[in-house]
Amino acid sequence: MTDNSQSQSPAQSRWPISEMLMRGTFGTKTEAEHRYMTRSKIVGWVLLLWLLIGMLPGMLHHPAMRLITLLLPAPLVTYIAWEKHRYFLTLDELTRRIEMEGMAWAYAIGVLASLWLGGIGYALSLRWPLDQKFLAYAPFFLFGLLLASVKGAYRYFAARRY
Amino acid sequence: MKNDLRVLRARHNLTQAELAERLGVSRQTVNAIETERYDPSLILAFKIAAVFGQPVEKIFFAENGNVGTRSFAE
Numbered sequence: 001m002t003d004n005s006q007s008q009s010p011a012q013s014r015w016p017i018s019e020m021l022m023r024g025t026f027g028t029k030t031e032a033e034h035r036y037m038t039r040s041k042i043v044g045w046v047l048l049l050w051l052l053i054g055m056l057p058g059m060l061h062h063p064a065m066r067l068i069t070l071l072l073p074a075p076l077v078t079y080i081a082w083e084k085h086r087y088f089l090t091l092d093e094l095t096r097r098i099e100m101e102g103m104a105w106a107y108a109i110g111v112l113a114s115l116w117l118g119g120i121g122y123a124l125s126l127r128w129p130l131d132q133k134f135l136a137y138a139p140f141f142l143f144g145l146l147l148a149s150v151k152g153a154y155r156y157f158a159a160r161r162y
Numbered sequence: 163m164k165n166d167l168r169v170l171r172a173r174h175n176l177t178q179a180e181l182a183e184r185l186g187v188s189r190q191t192v193n194a195i196e197t198e199r200y201d202p203s204l205i206l207a208f209k210i211a212a213v214f215g216q217p218v219e220k221i222f223f224a225e226n227g228n229v230g231t232r233s234f235a236e
Contacts, residue, residue: 014190026190028188092187092188093206094190094191094194094200095191
């Protein structure tokens, strides 16, 4: 008879590290996780195909490539974000909390990293004409502002629910 | 927050995985609660209480009875 009062070793008691780092899941082997992983793999292969097509001679400037680029990366990543959201909703309260903490850290580091990278990049480019170089580094600043704005807006609407 | 979950689980001869399945959470969540690394939500605490047929306050309690607030009786 097994002793049920014993907890498992720390290594066994936590989620599989390979699944968490390599796949972004908790390795719970649920149907939702399988669905998310399958769709992620399909999207990953399609995006790889897109990159390979772009590397073919003459394809980068081919009009068809514009259409493929328009239709593939952003919509597919959006779809995977949606699938991730569906997977998230199937998680239990502790795994959701861990996921939320991860997103909070990603947000904070994303904002800071984009502002630092934009600032450093722009500072290093100041010997060139300002107008062109500022435009090159503006996306970093805009990305930081976008993240902060989305967070602010979400807080406003979320606070109205309570 | 302290708890008697491990003792209760052993008394009912349940593994962490079996209890997790009954509660609809992962085994790791049960382990985190047992080892007092995670305090469950109110609803999960009530589910745990229902599984063992005990009031919530018999399973979960503050260390030294102190939760950092003063009661009306004081």
